[in-house]
């Protein structure tokens with residue numbers, strides 16, 4: 001059986017890492033049997049990040065490499081849209097979410113004080129003392145450094161929220177009047193879009209981006225359709 005190595009779930013989400021959740025959503029859409037290993041440590045994985053899957057004896061790291069591995073290996077079991085190569089629009093949508101929107105979300109969770117008040121306890125509250133008292137500040141410092149290096153951390157809160165909102169409006173435009181980003185049925189891109197939207201909408205972190213997203217009926221309807229298919 002496929003093993004999904006990921007972070008411990010938090011915020012009542014399948015996973016609070018949109019990349020880990022993307023893989024689980026894909027596995028559910030594909031109807032493949034899997035088992036979650038929820039206490040994996042990123043530093044022990046081939047690329048120093050999660051998610052990773054173990055498939056037979058093989059370790060596959062990086063959410064997109066995992067999706068493409070499953071598309072190849074399980075091709076005969078997958079509906080056509082789920083195994084189809086990405087279109088240009090789907091690739092651009094995914095890159096926007098994974099390489100841009102992701103960093104706005106990271107900033108709002110880890111650096112923004114309101115986000116941190118929810119993120120700290122949700123991610124570290126289960127740890128034993130004294131880890132619980134030292135680790136959160138260390139990881140937050142690493143996030144601050146990473147976000148500064150990536151560039152998002154150099155913007156103001158208002159600028160970061162504005163960037164995230166532009167991305168959300170792009171999703172509304174891209175979905176248009178279709179039920180899924182794949183069209184009439186979900187494609188692999190829907191694993192990414194749903195994982196990112198669920199992380200924004202359902203994690204209990206108040207910020208202007210989430211408030212606005214909660215007023216976007218097309219995105220809410222989309223999430224409800226996905227949840228009706230694969231659960232939450």
Ligand SMILES: N[C@@H](CCC(=O)N[C@@H](CS)C(=O)NCC(=O)O)C(=O)O
Pocket residue numbers: 017018019020042048049050051061062063064
């Ligand atoms: N491109 C990677 C990104 C994965 C990623 O950024 N994972 C984050 C969690 S959301 C992680 O493992 N961070 C740990 C770290 O940076 O130390 C993918 O698609 O899997």
